[in-house]
Amino acid sequence: MSAITADKVLDVAQRLVQTRGYNGFSYRDIAGEIGIKSASIHYHFPSKTDLGVALVDRYQDNFDSELQKILARSDEAPKRLKDFIALFRQTLKGDRLCLCGMLGAERDSLPEAVSERVRSFFMLCEAWLVEVLKQGRKAREIAYLGSPQAVADQFLSLLEGAMVVARALNDPERFDRAANAFLRVLKSID
Amino acid sequence: MSAITADKVLDVAQRLVQTRGYNGFSYRDIAGEIGIKSASIHYHFPSKTDLGVALVDRYQDNFDSELQKILARSDEAPKRLKDFIALFRQTLKGDRLCLCGMLGAERDSLPEAVSERVRSFFMLCEAWLVEVLKQGRKAREIAYLGSPQAVADQFLSLLEGAMVVARALNDPERFDRAANAFLRVLKSID
DNA sequence: TTATCTACCTAGTGATAGGTAGATAAGATG
DNA sequence: CATCTTATCTACCTATCACTAGGTAGATAA
DSSP states (O other), rough: HHHHHHHHHHHHHHHHHHHHHHGOOOHHHHHHHHTSSSSHHHHHSSHHHHHHHHHHHHHHHHHHHHHHHHHHHHHOOHHHEEEEEEEEHHHHTOOOHHHHHHHHHHHGGHHHHHHHHHHHHHHHHHHHHHHHHHHHHHHTTTOOSOHHHHHHHHHHHHHHHHHHHHHTOOHHHHHHHHHHHHHHHHHOOO | HHHHHHHHHHHHHHHHHHHHHHGGGGEEEEEETTTTTTHHHHSSSSHHHHHHHHHHHHHHHHHHHHHHHHHHOOOOOOOOOHHHHHHHHHHHHOOOOHHHHHHHHHHGGGHHHHHHHHHHHHHHHHHHHHHHHHHHHHHHHHSSOOOOOHHHHHHHHHHOOOOOOOOTTTTHHHHHHHHHHHHHHOOOOO
């Protein structure tokens, strides 16, 4: 059952990237945690680049499916945005950074194949946000100055940054404060 | 003239941390760039932890002095906040992340002495912002919902995150869009 | 039954990591 | 002049890095 091992490798590797960064862990670290040898990980992921690519691909797939669920769950922009925040808040609760937030920071020390996929993740997020923001404004559920793109930039940046700052200060409440402050402004419709 | 060499080491090391992360460079990388041997760097900074600590201490000193200059330059909150943004924008222009943004992300793989100083940097930023936001509201130059602390959290998180996202997407304009969108809301006083 | 595949192993590679010991050359100090 | 200090060097250490070669037990397929 190698699929199980490969998944375990991805699970551990993802946590290590999210907490220590791409250059902050080794194949041995992963191997040690799941009780195999580091050579066996090369069987599943020949190079660290392959592992990194698989990590981001899986992360984006999961994230995308969560975004679709959010759309299905409600058609009201405030609720959708709240759920979007909850996605990041959940990650922070596990004392982790967004995988792509971490990798985005480390861009210059990443294989091109990995950073290219990080780019794609952020594009996906922004495109989703832009749609939700547009619809929400049209339906008069939320209000904002400027373009949907600018607000999407702002929102995504805020969440990624709030995770970094909240973790650096060991205070997850700072994330909540920052995220809620943002939502409050969008909802203050008058 | 060892002071000069020590400064060169710090300059190169800072750039490497800001672009590649704490675990993304070695003493040999620094030595190669400034034309000495890696053993010589150990003379100035015995361990990598010492180097990391010196890096953040110097960064915070410089940053703090810039913040004081901003206060001296104008007593109007909108101008002060604009100048605060410009500090980060300048770093991004050099294709670098905020030193402490990067280190904050890598928290779990950092020596405690380093992460402790990263914490202190963010505390300094927030305290400064809280003061500026309070005074600005009192003087009716800016308006915001919620506590100054919440808005400071939001602002700092936004800037740190916007640097990560803008760099990941290779699009510095995204930083400007996000930062300006935020300022616009604060200044829409009515 | 014979052959192939899967998923791991042991044992290693060369490169590089952070760090150290001891020599040396140039100035400064007595 | 003799000594101490500073800043660098050469030469090395041990540990770890990503990665590979070759082997093997057990399942699967022809």
